Amino acid sequence: MFYGCNVVNEGLRVKLYPDKVMRDKFNQSLGNARFVWNNLLTEYQETFELFKQHGYTKLKCNQTTFNTMLTMLKKQYPFLYKSESSSLQQVYRDLLQAFNGFFNNTSNYPKFKSKKNPKNGFRIQNNNNIKITNNTIVLPKLGKVHYRTSPQYKQLLKESKINNVTIKKEHNHYYAVFNIETEKRPMKKTGKTVGIDLGIRTLATLSNGLKITNLDTTHEDKMIKKYHRILSRKKYNSKRYNKTLKTLGKWIQRKNNRIKDAYHKLSHYLVKNYDIICMENLDIKELFQDTDLSSSLQSIAWRKLVDMIKYKCEWYDKKFIQINRWFASSKNCSQCGYYYKDLGDKKEWTCPNCQTHHDIDINAAKNIQNEGLNLLIDDPLVNLRNWGDSTAILLSWESTGP
Ligand SMILES: [Zn+2]
Incomplete structure (x- = not known):
């Protein structure tokens, strides 16, 4: 480490190229994270309804409660064991944070997660079990997946401490967002x-x-508008619908990347x-x-x-x-x-x-x-x-x- 450097957390995003087996595993994990979120939310609401009948107006939740609920869910639904365990714990941490935001009046009541949402993700904590080589990332429980990024990013990934990784699926593309610790040298002062x-x-x-x-x-906006219009005329989940959805996603992505x-x-x-x-x-x-x-x-x-x-x-x-x-x-x-x-x-x-x-x-x-x-x-x-x-x-x- 250089003297006087700032150690900061940074997100580093790389594109993944999973094969069929890996895509299935990713989709299972994404589905499991969604399943746990929706189940815990339902469980909370039902409990709150019960409390309301006894005159309570607020029910706060905590990590221990959610953890117990998760353990029970896993026993009931063995497919949850296919997920890397820290990724499911992350779900209730996120839900807890959403509830805290709601109780502090800084965000809306947590919503149920839908499979139709084109953006989905799950997060894995790094317990020294995420391995990175030049072309592949090895994830605990899930295995090996190919990735591509610039040589500078590869170097940074190898040198930095990785806190966690979020696997994201956006418009049918897969990405890994690494939360890494890096060092930044202060920039030269300009006096301005x-x-x-x-x-x-x-x-x-x-x-x-x-x-x-x-x-x-303008061009991206025009194309997004156009494919939205085409999509609205197609039958949901048909072959043509999914093809249009893919093109639409490409244009949204392109606009966001440019901005x-x-x-x-x-x-x-x-x-x-x-x-x-x-x-x-x-x-x-x-x-x-x-x-x-x-x-x-x-x-x-x-x-x-x-x-x-x-x-x-x-x-x-x-x-x-x-x-x-x-x-x-x-x-x-x-x-x-x-x-x-x-x-x-x-x-x-x-x-x-x-x-x-x-x-x-x-x-x-x-x-x-x-x-x-x-x-x-x-x-x-x-x-x-x-x-x-x-x-x-x-x-x-x-x-x-x-
Ligand atoms: Zn004046």
Whole structure:
């Protein structure tokens, strides 16, 4: 390990090429995980109904209860023994987490899992029994499966500590997502800071005036729409239905991959070029959005991008600041602070006080940067010299690079 490195958990996804025997084993394990989830959920609901009749309004569950339920299920349904045992324990841990989210009001009530869902998975803990060679992965209880990935990823897989692996089936393709521990060297400090405003037409506007447009996925969207339409006219589970489903899945996958790739590049660029990255709190941003489907999809996309920037800042020793931007602040002049109440839906305006001409998105990004830096005044890690010129901020972070 290098001195000063950050040890981080990272997901590494590789494509699997299972033969017929292995596909059957995977499908059995996927089915078993779903079966256990649905059974435990039913069991819980029935128990809760009983408690309700006696006046209880809440029934919390814990690991021990679920573990006992699982043991009983296994005795009743011997096919569950075909699964690697940690993968079934993972099911009740996930269910428990889903329930905790529900009880804390952060997520909806857990849903039953359907075989029709094109995405399914099960997770195996690594107890030193996952073996990886150049072309194959050996999984406990399940055996050997071929995989393909880049030489860099192969090297990383061999060198890193593997915590667990999730086998995923997505639109009839199989993947393994390894949770590995890797080391990240901090990136070189640049002494620069940036505010970022997220938008719908322009994905990201930087406070230095740079605008990054949203990726054009018109072609993929058109094809997805087309195959959805064709699918709706086919008989469920017929040969033609499944063939169309496969093509549809391919287009969805292609769109997602392109977006993910673009986000990785953008987040990497930002973290490489700036030491302090200021963004707004999305919960507040979403409050002022329409609640139609396209804008909720936009929110999901924003969250993905923000998450990437956030964890990369942690990996590479940069600072990420999220601010609560109030609606009015897009009406404030980033130069002098003047409140321009007649903004309306203008795209550009000139400040009546200091005569600065503003593009609304760039002005918003500058305000986000200013507020982010305001929050940092008390931060002992940051030595603010020449306050007012944000690019001249001198960082006094200990240099930890080799
Ligand atoms: Zn002004």
